[in-house]
Amino acid sequence: MSAVAPAVEHTDRTLREGAFGNATSLACRECGHRVDLGPFYACPECFGPLEVAYDFPAVTREDIEAGPRNIWRYKALLPVPTDIESSPNTEPGFTRLLEAKNLAAELGLTRLWVKDDSTNPTNSFKDRVVACALSAARELGAKVFACPSTGNLANAVAAAGARAGMKTVVFIPSNLEQPKQVNSAVFTANLVAVDGNYDDVNKLASEIAGEEDGWAFVNVNVRPFYAEGSKTLGYEIAEQLGWRLPDQIVIPVASGSQLTKVHKAFQELVKLGLVEDKPYRVFGAQAEGCSPVSVAYKAGVDAIRPVKPDTIAKSLAIGNPADGIYVLDVCRQTGGAVEDVTDDEIRAAIVLLARTEGIFTETAGGTTTAVLKKLVESGQLDPALETVIINTGHGLKTLDAVSGSVGPAATIAPTYSAFAATGLA
Numbered sequence: 001m002s003a004v005a006p007a008v009e010h011t012d013r014t015l016r017e018g019a020f021g022n023a024t025s026l027a028c029r030e031c032g033h034r035v036d037l038g039p040f041y042a043c044p045e046c047f048g049p050l051e052v053a054y055d056f057p058a059v060t061r062e063d064i065e066a067g068p069r070n071i072w073r074y075k076a077l078l079p080v081p082t083d084i085e086s087s088p089n090t091e092p093g094f095t096r097l098l099e100a101k102n103l104a105a106e107l108g109l110t111r112l113w114v115k116d117d118s119t120n121p122t123n124s125f126k127d128r129v130v131a132c133a134l135s136a137a138r139e140l141g142a143k144v145f146a147c148p149s150t151g152n153l154a155n156a157v158a159a160a161g162a163r164a165g166m167k168t169v170v171f172i173p174s175n176l177e178q179p180k181q182v183n184s185a186v187f188t189a190n191l192v193a194v195d196g197n198y199d200d201v202n203k204l205a206s207e208i209a210g211e212e213d214g215w216a217f218v219n220v221n222v223r224p225f226y227a228e229g230s231k232t233l234g235y236e237i238a239e240q241l242g243w244r245l246p247d248q249i250v251i252p253v254a255s256g257s258q259l260t261k262v263h264k265a266f267q268e269l270v271k272l273g274l275v276e277d278k279p280y281r282v283f284g285a286q287a288e289g290c291s292p293v294s295v296a297y298k299a300g301v302d303a304i305r306p307v308k309p310d311t312i313a314k315s316l317a318i319g320n321p322a323d324g325i326y327v328l329d330v331c332r333q334t335g336g337a338v339e340d341v342t343d344d345e346i347r348a349a350i351v352l353l354a355r356t357e358g359i360f361t362e363t364a365g366g367t368t369t370a371v372l373k374k375l376v377e378s379g380q381l382d383p384a385l386e387t388v389i390i391n392t393g394h395g396l397k398t399l400d401a402v403s404g405s406v407g408p409a410a411t412i413a414p415t416y417s418a419f420a421a422t423g424l425a
Contacts, residue, residue: 151180234265256323
C-alpha cells in the first residue's frame with residue numbers, strides 16, 4: 001500500500017461495487033485535481049492534501065432518523081458501503097448532547113451545550129474516525145491496521161482492530177500518559193513506544209507506510225477516509241438540536257481535522273436541505289504549550305510555524321498540524337477565532353466542568369472549556385448566542401492532570417463528632 005499518491009491515478013486493486021458508498025473520488029483541497037478512490041493522501045499534481053468527494057443522493061431527515069443510533073445512520077454521507085453495519089466494528093457515535101445550564105450560568109452564557117464524546121466505545125471521539133478508516137482498510141485489502149497517536153487514537157485503533165479480527169500495530173510517544181498506554185496495550189500486544197514527540201512518531205509511521213505493503217495507517221495513507229468520520233460530530237449536533245445549526249461552536253485543535261470536518265458537515269447539511277442556512281461562528285482551542293495555529297491566527301498570517309509541544313494536553317500536542325491552515329480559513333471565514341490557554345487554566349477548567357455539569361473531561365476538553373471561558377471574558381464570543389463545545393474524551397485517561405489538586409476534603413475518625421468538626425454538615 002503506497003504512502004503517497006502515485007503518478008498513475010488509479011488503484012491496482014479492483015474494488016467491489018459500492019465499496020465507498022456515494023464517494024466518487026479523492027479531490028485535492030488546493031488545486032481540485034481528482035484521483036481514484038484508494039490509499040492516497042497527497043495530490044500527484046501539487047502535493048496538496050486529498051479529501052473525499054461525493055455525489056450525494058437525495059437524503060431526508062426521516063431516512064437518517066430511521067437508521068441505527070450510531071454514526072452509520074449517516075452512512076449515505078460517508079465513504080462506506082451500504083452494508084457497513086454487517087462488518088464488525090465498535091459502532092461509535094450518537095453520543096449525548098447535554099444542555100449545560102450550570103456552566104452557562106457560571107460563565108454568563110445564555111444557552112450552552114456540551115457534545116460529550118467521552119461515552120464512545122473507547123471513551124473518545126477517535127472511535128468515529130477509526131470506524132471509517134477501518135472500513136476503507138478492509139475494502140482496500142489491508143492486512144495490518146495501524147496508527148501514530150497521541151493516545152486516544154491508539155486506543156480506538158487497537159480496539160477496532162481487535163473487533164475486526166485484524167492485526168494492529170500502534171505507535172505512541174514514550175512519555176504518553178500511563179492510562180492511555182494501558183488502554184491500548186489491553187487491546188493489542190503490538191504497542192510501540194517511540195522516544196520522541198508525536199511529530200517524530202508520525203514521521204516514522206509515514207516511513208513505514210512507504211516501505212511496507214498492506215499496512216493501513218489510519219491517519220497517513222487512508223487519512224482522507226479517516227478524516228470523514230469527524231463529520232458525524234457535526235451531523236449529530238445539528239440533528240440533536242432539532243435539525244438546526246448552533247450560533248457558535250468551540251472545538252479543540254490538534255491536527256485541525258476535526259474542526260474543518262465539523263464545518264464541512266454543516267455545509268453539507270445546508271446543501272442537502274436538511275438544515276436551514278444561517279451564519280455560525282467556529283472557534284478553535286489550543287493549549288499554550290502547543291499553539292501554532294493560535295499564534296498564526298493572532299499574528300494575522302497564513303503560514304503555520306511548527307513548534308515543539310510542551311503541555312499537559314498531550315492529545316492536542318501536535319506541533320505541525322496537517323490541517324492548521326484550513327482551521328485558520330474556517331475560523332476567519334465564519335467570524336470565529338483561535339485561542340489558547342495555559343496548563344493551569346486547563347486544570348481549573350477540568351474541575352469547573354466536572355463540578356458544574358458532572359462531566360469529567362480529559363485535558364483536551366479542559367482546553368476547550370478554558371478557551372470558552374477566555375473567549376467570553378475577552379468578548380470574542382457572544383454570550384447571548386447559543387453555543388456548543390465538544391468534549392472529546394474522558395478524564396480517566398488523564399488523571400495526572402488533576403490528581404495533585406483534588407482529593408479528600410478531610411480524613412476523619414469514624415465518629416459523628418469528627419464529622420461535625422469538618423463543618424460539612
